[in-house]
Every structure is written in C-alpha cells, then in structure tokens.
Amino acid sequence: xxxxxxxxxxxxxxxxxxxxxxxxxxxxxxxxxxxxxxxxxxxxxxxxxxxxxxxxxxxxxxxxxxxxxxxxxxxxxxxxxxxxxxxxxxxxxxxxxxxxxxxxxxxxxxxxxxxxxxxxxxxxxxxxxxxxxxxxxxxxxxxxxxxxxxxxxxxxxxxxxxxxxxxxxxxxxxxxxxxxxxxxxxxxxxx
Amino acid sequence: xxxxxxxxxxxxxxxxxxxxxxxxxxxxxxxxxxxxxxxxxxxxxxxxxxxxxxxxxxxxxxxxxxxxxxxxxxxxxxxxxxxxxxxxxxxxxxxxxxxxxxxxxxxxxxxxxxxxxxxxxxxxxxxxxxxxxxxxxxxxxxxxxxxxxxxxxxxxxxxxxxxxxxxxxxxxxxxxxxxxxxxxxxxxxxxxxxx
Numbered sequence: 001x002x003x004x005x006x007x008x009x010x011x012x013x014x015x016x017x018x019x020x021x022x023x024x025x026x027x028x029x030x031x032x033x034x035x036x037x038x039x040x041x042x043x044x045x046x047x048x049x050x051x052x053x054x055x056x057x058x059x060x061x062x063x064x065x066x067x068x069x070x071x072x073x074x075x076x077x078x079x080x081x082x083x084x085x086x087x088x089x090x091x092x093x094x095x096x097x098x099x100x101x102x103x104x105x106x107x108x109x110x111x112x113x114x115x116x117x118x119x120x121x122x123x124x125x126x127x128x129x130x131x132x133x134x135x136x137x138x139x140x141x142x143x144x145x146x147x148x149x150x151x152x153x154x155x156x157x158x159x160x161x162x163x164x165x166x167x168x169x170x171x172x173x174x175x176x177x178x179x180x181x182x183x184x185x186x187x188x189x190x191x
Numbered sequence: 192x193x194x195x196x197x198x199x200x201x202x203x204x205x206x207x208x209x210x211x212x213x214x215x216x217x218x219x220x221x222x223x224x225x226x227x228x229x230x231x232x233x234x235x236x237x238x239x240x241x242x243x244x245x246x247x248x249x250x251x252x253x254x255x256x257x258x259x260x261x262x263x264x265x266x267x268x269x270x271x272x273x274x275x276x277x278x279x280x281x282x283x284x285x286x287x288x289x290x291x292x293x294x295x296x297x298x299x300x301x302x303x304x305x306x307x308x309x310x311x312x313x314x315x316x317x318x319x320x321x322x323x324x325x326x327x328x329x330x331x332x333x334x335x336x337x338x339x340x341x342x343x344x345x346x347x348x349x350x351x352x353x354x355x356x357x358x359x360x361x362x363x364x365x366x367x368x369x370x371x372x373x374x375x376x377x378x379x380x381x382x383x384x385x386x
Binding site: 008064070075080084100102108115124126135136138144148149163164166167178186188 | 221228257258259263264268273284290291292295296299311316317318322323324342351352353355360362372373375378
C-alpha cells in the first residue's frame with residue numbers, strides 16, 4: 001500500500017529535490033516563452049525532458065500530449081500529465097505551478113496596464129513581429145508530435161491530413177477526428 | 192442560433208453576480224472543451240452569459256494571444272480580474288482548471304494499468320497523430336492573418352518556414368528563437384509601423 005502511495009506522490013522515483021527544482025525553473029522559463037499557447041512549447045519541452053534529461057521516452061511524451069488532448073479542458077493540462085509521468089503528484093505540482101506562475105502574473109499586470117492606457121504602436125509591433133513565429137511554432141509542434149509514429153508513415157499522414165482538413169474546412173468539434181484517430185489506432189493501423 | 196445572436200447584439204451586457212458564478216461558468220466551459228476550449232468560450236461568454244460583447248471578446252483574445260501562456264487561461268484571468276479583481280481572476284482560473292485536472296490525472300493514472308492492452312496503446316497513438324494534425328490545422332487556419340502583417344506577406348511567410356525549421360528540424364531551443372529572431376522581427380515591425 002505504501003508503495004502505491006509513494007508512486008502516486010513521487011512517481012517512478014527517479015527524481016530528487018534538485019531535479020524537481022530544475023524542472024520547476026525550466027517550466028517557469030517555458031511559461032514566459034509560451035506565446036501562442038502552452039502547446040507551442042512542446043518541441044522545447046520534448047527536447048529537454050526526453051532529449052536532455054531522458055526522463056521520458058519519445059512515445060511516453062507523445063502519449064502524454066494525446067492523453068491530455070483526449071480529455072476535456074485547456075490544452076495546458078498536458079503539462080500536468082508530463083509532470084505525473086515523470087514524478088507523480090510532486091511532478092504535477094512542479095510543472096503546473098511552474099507553467100502558470102510567471103504567465104499568470106504577467107497576464108494580470110498586462111490586463112491592468114492595458115486597461116489604463118493602450119500603447120497601440122508597440123502592442124501592434126509585437127503582435128505583427130511574433131505572428132509568423134507563433135505559426136511556425138505550431139507547425140513545428142505538429143511535426144514533433146508525429147516523431148514516434150513515423151514507422152507507420154502512411155496511416156499517420158492520412159490521420160494528420162484528415163485532422164488538418166477538419167480544422168480548415170469544417171466547424172465540427174475536434175472531438176470527431178480524435179474519435180476517428182482512436183478507432184484507427186485501436187484497430188492496429190499504427191502498429 | 193444566428194437569429195438569437197442578432198437579437199442579443201442590442202441587449203445590454205450583464206456581469207457575473209459573484210466570483211462563484213465566474214467559477215461555475217468557467218468550469219462548465221472547460222468540461223465541454225475537448226481538443227480546444229476557445230470555440231466553447233465564445234459561445235458561453237458572448238452568446239449565453241453576455242459578459243462580453245463580440246468586440247470585447249476579440250480584444251481580450253488578442254491580449255491573451257500576445258501574452259505568454261495559454262490563451263484561454265489568460266482570457267479567464269483578464270475577465271475574472273475585470274469583474275472581481277484578484278478574487279475573480281482566481282475563481283475563473285480555478286473553474287477552468289480544477290475539474291479537468293482531476294479527470295486528466297485519473298486518465299493518466301489508469302493509463303499505467305491499461306497501457307499493456309494493445310488496443311488502448313494503439314488508440315492513444317492514433318489520437319496522437321490526430322492531435323498533431325489539429326495543431327497543424329490551427330496553423331493553416333492562421334496563415335491568412337499574415338496578409339495584413341506589418342512585415343509584409345512574403346517576409347512573414349519566409350519567417351514561418353524559418354521558425355518551423357529552427358524549432359522542429361534543427362531543434363534550436365525556443366528561448367533563442369523567441370529572444371533572437373522574435374526581437375528582430377518585432378523591431379522591424381515597429382520600424383515599418385512607424386513610417
């Protein structure tokens with residue numbers, strides 16, 4: 001029983017306080033870089049958690065993102081699943097608080113500042129300058145998420161194209177293409 | 192629904208009665224949002240609750256997009272703060288995150304037990320491919336907004352390609368892309384806008 005509780009609290013037990021602190025600091029930094037949504041930091045998170053630290057495998061990482069996307073709520077929650085898989089509830093607290101604290105503080109300050117005076121010129125320059133980068137980050141995110149699926153290139157490409165088409169040409173809920181993907185995967189189309 | 196939207200346009204906006212109402216509405220909105228909360232947010236906040244006019248919704252979203260952090264989280268904070276200050280911001284944020292966090296953690300915990308079943312692992316892989324497609328789809332939908340970009344369309348398109356390669360292919364850390372390339376493009380946009 002205590003092994004189960006330990007697992008829930010601390011996960012697989014790989015990480016000590018120093019590692020959790022490093023993760024907290026890294027997610028705080030990512031929070032400030034997450035212009036265009038938390039999901040745009042996925043490539044960087046993958047590079048750090050999988051590549052640099054080796055705390056999760058590629059497949060575990062993509063599964064974490066898919067799991068969060070399959071559940072209701074903001075996309076941001078994939079951060080909680082990554083935290084959970086790395087270090088249990090301690091990991092969830094680390095990644096969630098790290099991800100929310102800086103951007104939340106900044107959002108509140110900016111909201112109050114912009115209500116007081118609208119600095120149109122700089123705001124527009126920032127928006128215009130960052131827009132192409134934000135779109136590039138989204139494209140890179142899509143590319144990185146297909147990484148562990150490339151052994152099944154045809155089925156993966158078909159699912160990706162289907163999802164792109166639904167987003168681009170319809171107003172259907174994303175729930176439908178996600179259900180199609182789940183069915184295709186359950187039938188073994190992706191190995 | 193269109194008729195109703197038009198009818199509502201002329202009616203006065205209302206405001207949430209309490210921080211508790213903020214919590215409840217954001218909670219309901221989050222629980223309906225599979226694969227993206229933003230479309231649901233528009234329906235709830237503008238059409239149903241009438242806390243924001245469509246124009247205010249766009250303004251809040253723009254601000255939420257410019258700021259780092261998830262757009263919908265930023266919007267919840269800005270709206271909550273506007274009505275009830277810090278208390279409102281906290282209530283909206285908690286409403287948005289609490290229940291979905293519990294659900295997703297239960298799923299993650301169960302997944303450890305279920306991962307051995309090939310159909311479950313396969314379904315998750317299929318959903319992963321679709322998630323990738325949905326995110327690429329959002330990018331495709333946003334591409335037309337570059338038409339009015341102060342950098343000009345050709346340069347903006349080249350920057351999309353460059354940042355995709357830098358981040359996705361060469362794996363340059365995001366911080367360098369945002370601080371390096373981002374500050375250069377912002378400075379260029381500022382210079383173009385000033386002229």
